[in-house]
Amino acid sequence: MSYKYITELTSPNRSKRRSKVRRIVIHHWDDPKRKPSLDGVLSWLTTTKSKVSAHYVVSGRKVYRLVPESMVAWHARGGSSDSIGIECDPRQQDETYETAAELIREIRGRHGDIPLVRHRDVKGSSTTCPGTYDLARLDRLARGGSAACPPPAPAPAAPSVPPFPLPRGHYYGPPSGPIQSVSGRGRNSRVPSDVIEVNGRWRSKGLATWQARMQARGWNIGESGADGRYGRDTARVVKRFQKNKGLKVDGKIGPATWRAAWALPVK
Template identity: 25%
Template structure:
């Protein structure tokens, strides 16, 4: 497969895919032919490999590259990941649970996690909070 796709091409495509997934909170990768009647991306394209490697890096979620903060009006898949991780560590994210919305309950859970972890308590999931939460 990499005979047709050089390692540099593959690595660049993988990083671009990861960046788009993280930037826009996308959780799934689809090939064109899965959504429309087409042969794209073709049989030689490593779609399954891209799917498997794009969302995770060594089994670890990748920091999305933007600050995740309180906004109860906007659903975000990265907020779901944060909520799941907080709950798995024993923090209560509010009555709605893992819903992808960063409301008061998630804010309080993030602040408690930051306090317990010796981080700056600002209620914002930036790179330091993300890395500590997902280490």
């Protein structure tokens, strides 16, 4: 044991355990921006007035045991009866991760390879606890992994943006527009290589490419899919996408809206 184990404090907020321990619920004391103190949380969890508790409180190299594992601590509404609750220092120091992981390893030695669960994921709970605590890191450390955080995954390479297919001043838009508005719904003498006839139906190859890209990003462009034809569904998506990306909302797929479909992040 590489931490100091403190058992002098006891919480009255506990009850008889009637269920097998099936999980470990991870908490933090509070939002670190509020600057909660260790003394404050220990006082709160050990007073009858609070009606809450935890089995353990972990901060740095110290573990405070407030409720024995043979009892139920009142730490997670709807999930206390079959779990062990650990309150972790919200500052998330490396020492706290390492100490909590060692404690988790010991708990699993007594109760089996039980999972770690965030407080907010317990059915019946309404909370953001334990904030940004990294349960994968805790689990890895508890299983003997590296104490260091794993290196961040490399950012995916930005997809190359295909060149805008239309001549200067042209755009993809409704058939009611001028000749510069390429709808794919009829022949367009300005762009004969882009608007083609397939099985007796006109379509724009470039517009179909943009529609397919939007579908790949999760946008619903209607039942017709990437058909290369500008209709109400495509107009709706264009305007919503332009608003989402801070572009001019005009329903026209010009060079800026075309490029944004590849270059700007999904959000």
